[in-house]
Amino acid sequence: MAGPVERVLIQDVPGAPDDVRAHYVDLNNIRDVHPLVVSVETLSRTDTGDGYVQVYRVRDRIPLRIMTLPITYTARLEVPSAGPVLTQARQFPAVHLDSVVSFDPIPTGTRLTERIRFTAPWPLLAVTVRQAVEAHKEMLAGIRRHFEIGG
Secondary structure, eight states, X not given: OEEEEEEEEEEEESSOHHHHHHHHHOHHHHTTTOTTEEEEEEEEEEEOSSEEEEEEXXXXXXXXXXXXXXXXXXXEEEEESSSOEEEEEEETTTEEEEEEEEEEEETTEEEEEEEEEEEEXXXXXXXXXXXXXXXXXXXXXXXXHHHHTTO
């Protein structure tokens, strides 16, 4: 196992923090803006007393040179009633992405900050970080565009 490698992605979104947060935590919305996601299926939702935990099965298309590799993984979101959202993605073989996502008010709407920690077998770590960071940058830009056109 190699890592962890950490990255911070920030996107300002012209929407209210609660609206941006609600949009982000529904992975059915993320499917529309994440460039690798093909499908999202809810596996479970558990109330925690101060929010909920939702688990999804996600199918991605990972571009690898001249071919595309289909990948299925589990995504878990811990969504407290307020504050940052915790996410976990678990993919074979031992690829882990763990994030803390915050939604802070700014004069123009919301500053969405995603702090991602990557761990993976060393041969996969660099490509995992590169592809995930690019995909998450596009996802955050897609969330911004969603709210620019009226959310």
